[in-house]
Amino acid sequence: MQDQSAPQNKTGAGVRGVFSTQEIRKVGTGTTTRKTVQKTFWFVEQQGDEIICQPLNPNYVPSGPKRKVSMDELIAKFSPEPEFYQMSVYPKMRELNQTVNKADGHRDKGETFAAEYEYSRALKVDEENVRANFGIGLTYMERGELEKAENIFERLVKLESAFEPEHKHLFNEFGINLRKSKMLSQAVEYYQRALQLSENDENLHTNLARALFETKDIDGCIQHLFRALELSPTHEISLKFLKWLLDKNLVPQDKTELANQALAIGVEFE
Numbered sequence: 001m002q003d004q005s006a007p008q009n010k011t012g013a014g015v016r017g018v019f020s021t022q023e024i025r026k027v028g029t030g031t032t033t034r035k036t037v038q039k040t041f042w043f044v045e046q047q048g049d050e051i052i053c054q055p056l057n058p059n060y061v062p063s064g065p066k067r068k069v070s071m072d073e074l075i076a077k078f079s080p081e082p083e084f085y086q087m088s089v090y091p092k093m094r095e096l097n098q099t100v101n102k103a104d105g106h107r108d109k110g111e112t113f114a115a116e117y118e119y120s121r122a123l124k125v126d127e128e129n130v131r132a133n134f135g136i137g138l139t140y141m142e143r144g145e146l147e148k149a150e151n152i153f154e155r156l157v158k159l160e161s162a163f164e165p166e167h168k169h170l171f172n173e174f175g176i177n178l179r180k181s182k183m184l185s186q187a188v189e190y191y192q193r194a195l196q197l198s199e200n201d202e203n204l205h206t207n208l209a210r211a212l213f214e215t216k217d218i219d220g221c222i223q224h225l226f227r228a229l230e231l232s233p234t235h236e237i238s239l240k241f242l243k244w245l246l247d248k249n250l251v252p253q254d255k256t257e258l259a260n261q262a263l264a265i266g267v268e269f270e
Contacts, residue, residue: 014046018056018085019078041081043089044074053078060092063126066161096122100131112139127155130162134170141177153178153186157193172207179211187211202228206238221245222255229262239266 023038042053043062050068057063069078103118119136122129137152156162156174163171171194178187191208198204205228212220222245228238242259245251251259 015051015074016045018042018081018089019044020081021078042078044078056089057126059125060089061096061126063128096125096129100129100135103132103135107135107139112143115139128159130159130167131170133162134167134174137174138177141181146181146183149181149183150186153190157190160197163194163197175207179214184211184215188215200231202231202235202238206235206241209241218250219252222251222259226258226262229266233265239263
């Protein structure tokens with residue numbers, strides 16, 4: 001995407017760069033009252049028809065909660081800061097991305113201590129960096145350091161950005177590893193959190209069903225399998241899982257008929 005120093009019209013290449021806003025605040029009381037101007041810097045990027053802004057942290061990288069703004073609001077309330085973006089913010093963003101890429105490379109090769117070092121460097125620049133948090137959490141689980149992994153898990157479930165579509169691969173890998181590491185209560189909480197943000201995702205319901213099954217919560221497991229199949233009647237993994245539960249006589253009697261109906265519908269639609 002092309003970097004822009006000012007808002008473009010709807011036919012342009014889009015908006016990407018640093019902008020600032022100013023807020024006048026009163027400080028003190030009575031005769032000592034004075035006004036101060038607080039300036040806030042934002043990284044602004046147009047994604048399709050949406051314009052997303054995110055505050056810069058003290059290390060000059062975008063971090064923290066994102067929010068949408070309209071083009072009218074951007075033009076009226078935000079001032080472009082092209083020089084600041086080119087000279088300070090863009091180099092920091094590029095450096096951070098290179099550090100995380102280097103960490104990912106080490107983790108892919110099984111070099112977990114080198115990966116941890118690079119992920120830690122990235123997190124010193126942006127403690128909310130999603131890729132670095134997922135990466136270091138996976139590194140800890142791969143080494144069996146579950147207490148450290150638990151600390152990362154607690155940070156990730158608070159980050160809405162961790163569950164955005166662009167992080168789907170890492171999100172799935174992390175959830176699977178929580179379950180494989182027998183961090184079952186964390187896996188359940190993880191998928192429940194994801195469903196708060198994307199309740200109509202059949203894959204999330206199936207993943208939660210698997211985690212609940214391993215915690216011996218059969219009723220909860222079947223409830224989420226039913227929901228997955230309600231959303232997608234031919235969802236193969238859910239159908240196979242439900243059939244396996246039926247074959248093993250693990251489906252409670254009062255839900256057997258519904259389970260057979262779900263299987264029949266799935267076959268009918270195939």
